[in-house]
Amino acid sequence: MSTLNDGSSSPPALHLYINMGNVHTLPANSVGPKGSLQEKLLAIKAAGFVGIQGEEPPLCHSMGLGCAGSARFNTPCEVAPGVSALKAEGFECATLHVGWGHESDAEIDALVSEIIGVSIAENFPLYIETHRATITQDSWRTVQMVARHPGVRFNGDFSHWYTGLEMPYGDMIDKLNFMTPVFERVRFFHGRMGNSSHIQVPLADPTMSGAVEHFKEIWVRCLTGFLQTAVPGDFLVFAPELLHPEINYARTIINAQGERVEESDRWLEALQYAQIIQTCFATAQQRVTNNGANRP
Template sequence: MDRGKSAGAQLCRKAWTHLLAMQSSLREKRLRIGLTYNSVADLPAHSEGHQKDSEAIYSAAAKVGYEAMQGGSARLCKAYGLQIIGSGVVPAPADAEAFVEHWKRQGAIAATCIAGYGYESDGEIDALAGLITHLAATYNLPVYIETHRGSITQDAWRTVELTKRVPSIRFNGDFSHWFTGQEMPYGDFDERLNRLKPVFERVRFLHGRIGNRCCMQVDIGEGLEHPSIPYFRSFWVRAMTGFLKAYDSGRDLWFCPELLGSEYQYAHLASNEYGDVVEQSDRWRQSTVLVRLAKSYFAEAVAGVNKI
């Protein structure tokens, strides 16, 4: 037999096997929907959600289809059939193991964290990111570092460079911080997205929040015409595509709306007709809009990968 033809046949079989494995893996992957507790723990009086009663919040979240609560009570998650996902800040290497150990003990299926303060050198960034990824593997608890202002990932370019030095890092994409903080619509947005490819390939979790050029969290109405939506569609579809194409991504990509209240100065306040200063948006309602968008974008990403 011609050795060239034999080698070619083997390559074809390998390519076919690779394609079948990719299609099988793609069928197993899914978008899971959770909710961050701080998004709904202090809702305004006009909200469709529950304002004060913690048990009612968990009950309502489960009833409308949320599958997890991030940063919430392990007891109440268990009582209402919700998975628990960890959340918090890891300022320095000395804080990392306590964070991972805590959420592992709480029974979390994953955790996201804000790492550092943003003043670290490259060496300090590498040490912190490397330790977090090491502890995640040691405790068998996925920990995703957030793309967040005031942290080691506050700068998009430095975050891309970080992926070269710590390729095992995995991210929670909270892209409103970059979109607003680095005013990403200013300039060639598509070229900036192309440069972020190494980040999108490593996103395994998404925080649902949409901002504009000056505010990281805005009310998008019913999600039909707000000018920021096309930008965030690009963020989320690219991140979802990266997840779908990755062999080490596991089965689930979690999407959790994170719309924080006035306590954190995220929610916008204004005077109502009676002169009272109130929160303008209904974050419970807005969370459902973000979930609807995420589901449609995930279907778009799946369709795109299937065409490859």
């Protein structure tokens, strides 16, 4: 599968996008973007994001913003027409939920082979998401899938593994090393952190100090994998995707007025995520430089 490339001779880069689910669903007390879609996009661009994931590629392009899509494919026959529709709408790539998680290896192989083939044929990056209720819901099966399909590329939404597989329970470094084949193939991120029991938790929560460091290490490993194989013009997307309580992501509390409200402002959290991933990218660049210097 292809990696996003802007056609330039620029060094491989990190591009900050934001998933529109992080924006459209903000409560009234958030300081995040308000108003029409165009007004929201203007605020997003002013905050330093260079693209979005979600909707209206023509409007995004007219404003100098990139635009990524998303889709769900449950059978191989859905892939080609689905990608054709995404391209026609003007999306530059897509993250994918694939299958429901109960597929046999043969069914997984058929899906992944078709996704890789269509991605190459259409020159359209397709990134299979690490997500619950999909073929990637289990890290062991996902690593085995990579061994059979080394050309696969991923959207790393590792909150699903961190919480769903309770990754902190056990030897974390051993687990991260095992997942290396996945990390090396991440070319898109959904930015979200959780703890061992909750998939999306504010960064300042007391339970998150260890989790934040774990996620940073995961992200650095992914970014290092990207940099080790990237060519000029290649870029990897990081898109915060902090979702609303109506779908059981953001937690809520009762405030002093007796109202049930979200624990934090997900817009401000997304801005913090943008700072974190840029630091991770710098760390990954240094690791690649150091590894190169240490080669005989």
